Amino acid sequence: MKKIFIVSLLCVCLTAVLAFAQTELESAIDAPEDDLEINVIEGNSKRDLGVTFNHSSHEDIDCFTCHHKNEVKDEPESCANCHTDTDPDAQGEKSYFRAMHVKGTEQTSCLSCHEEEFSGDKDLTGCANSSCHPTGLN
């Protein structure tokens, strides 16, 4: 009985150590706090069309899927550093709106990934009053 107890204690310790090592690896890059306001699109109305983005709900995705161009290795930078044109009608790769919404290009966008992951689920692929824009587009 005592042997079993010791073995199981060892197991617990090993698991804890492994789990700790795992966390250490993942936290090499510190993601910003949740409730990050990532959208700077300027539309017709006075309200901004902001999206609250939580890094924590996207932790299964590799950082560099979204932060795809980085000058400094392992240091993700803000989308708005390169996608500088905040007009919703902007075209080309500078367009912030396009970076978040375009489908069928080489680089993935928020919406294209959501379409792939949550196909047919309006709450996660829809527009106004979806999870992304819960209070509509006023």
Next chain:
Amino acid sequence: MSGKSFFVDLSLCTACRGCQVACKQWKNLPAEKTRNVGSHQNPQDLSSKTIRLVRFHEVRDTNGKLQWNFFPEQCRHCIEPPCKYIGNMYCEDGIVQDAKTGAVVMNSRTAGIGDKVTSEELCPYNVPRMDEESGQWFKCDMCLDRVKVGRLPACVQSCPTGTMNFGNREDMLALAEKRLAEVKTTNPDAYLADSESVRVIYLCIAAPEAYNGNLLASVDGSKMVKTAQAKSGVNRRDLLAGRFGSKTKA
């Protein structure tokens, strides 16, 4: 730009479909071949040839009394039009917003969009439709040609009941609030649908799901719950997305 707006008083609509016919006539759109499926709604859905449709829905109210709800559906001419922002990523200025009225208009350049996106991806109300042959997208354009010369849109002109109203946005919002107050004396559950975000303001006398079609931009709570139940159980994603929060709301 405050522009123009419609006020659609659903408490007055008798579903005569005068607006649907007037729209077809003014836009010179052909009839569609349909078959009787046991509803007065005809055709069954919007199309590139039917850009305005009176939807019918039979539903029992809370007292078990049968209600027949009519919903003349059209483009809402959103203040922030998602179709324009999304659609124009795939074509060059195929969707434009008229500076004076705020009308959202699709032109022939929308052929560049084709089937790269679905209607639901373009529009939170699922209104625009693609012509299968050309790939061009169609929807209501507020009868901009009529409005620009001081006329009413064809649907408003034809309405015999006072359901359809059209004018300056401030006036329509004031009329909507006035009618809402009146209707609320007999129907306390009445509400205005998405009045802050769109130029077609519906005064509704029944819950959104008691109408056929997308009255609100929101995700339909009851439908959402049904589809989730149809799938095997509730998964983590559903819970994370908080989709069941809408059940209590609906």
